[in-house]
Amino acid sequence: MPAKIIQLKSNEEIITCFPLMQQLRPQLDQAQFLDLVTEAIKVDRYHLFALLSKENIVSVIGFKPMTTLYYGRFIWVCDLVTHVDYRSKGYGEKLLNFTESWAKDHQYTSIALSSGMQRTDAHRFYQQKMHYGKVSYVFKKDI
Known part of the structure; x- marks a missing residue:
């Protein structure tokens, strides 16, 4: 059976990918995860898709459409994880x-x-396999 991609919209559907998403976002518990995803869907037009193989979620991507002066109309990938x-x-x-x-x-x-700076395998994947280029650094300050 080939892999299929489905959109996760309802709370019940969103929760199904939490164990996998926790591999990428271990700081979140299930309630925090659900709250953040549902808010992002409502406020930021966040989209969450799962790739299923043999009816098991093996990979998840979350992204949101954005518009900025720098990129114009683009998609920002917030989350991508494969089990x-x-x-x-x-x-x-x-x-x-x-x-x-x-x-x-x-x-x-x-x-x-x-x-993340430590994700060297992911960087190799983005650059060599998917042909993404490094265009900037991302800076963050907790307040």
């Missing part, structure tokens, strides 16, 4: 390709994301 047992099988690539198609279908011209 540790399923990495290097093309699932992240399928979700990014799906997101590129979604962006084109909705008249967005590019995709951007940030990746």
